[in-house]
Amino acid sequence: MIRLCTQATKQAGIQAFFTLQPRATAYMEAYEVDREDPTILRLEHEVFSHYHTQPTYARSVADENRFFHAFHIPVISMGPIGGNDHVANEWVRISSLDTTAQAYMKIVNMFNSLEPKLYPLTISG
Numbered sequence: 001m002i003r004l005c006t007q008a009t010k011q012a013g014i015q016a017f018f019t020l021q022p023r024a025t026a027y028m029e030a031y032e033v034d035r036e037d038p039t040i041l042r043l044e045h046e047v048f049s050h051y052h053t054q055p056t057y058a059r060s061v062a063d064e065n066r067f068f069h070a071f072h073i074p075v076i077s078m079g080p081i082g083g084n085d086h087v088a089n090e091w092v093r094i095s096s097l098d099t100t101a102q103a104y105m106k107i108v109n110m111f112n113s114l115e116p117k118l119y120p121l122t123i124s125g
Contacts, residue, residue: 028066030059037074047106051099078103 002018009016020027033040035057048055055076065075080100082092 028061030061031065031069031075032059033057033074033076039074040076042110043076043107046110047103050106051103053103 002020005016005018035041044055047053060077062077065077068075078100080092081096082090084090
């Protein structure tokens with residue numbers, strides 16, 4: 001990860017230094033959805049193109065990404081238009097909230113029309 005960050009900043013002409021601090025739990029490998037996954041292709045065709053939205057794909061270590069990836073379930077994160085995510089002065093364009101809600105409803109309806117796919121779940125004590 002440090003190598004990737006160092007390469008990216010160097011290519012951008014930014015001088016930076018990165019370190020990882022020791023922690024009690026292991027650092028997780030970043031997850032990136034397979035853009036050729038049939039579910040992702042369907043979302044792009046039926047949802048993103050419908051709302052004239054170009055998705056941005058990025059690597060992530062968010063818990064939901066890593067958990068569902070372990071069960072081979074593709075993960076996307078979707079929200080309203082905004083900026084300054086998770087920092088001071090985070091903002092959301094109010095006019096995009098309705099569109100986001102409609103997109104979520106379209107996704108739910110899209111998946112309600114599918115045969116349920118059971119994913120094996122093992123819970124240990």
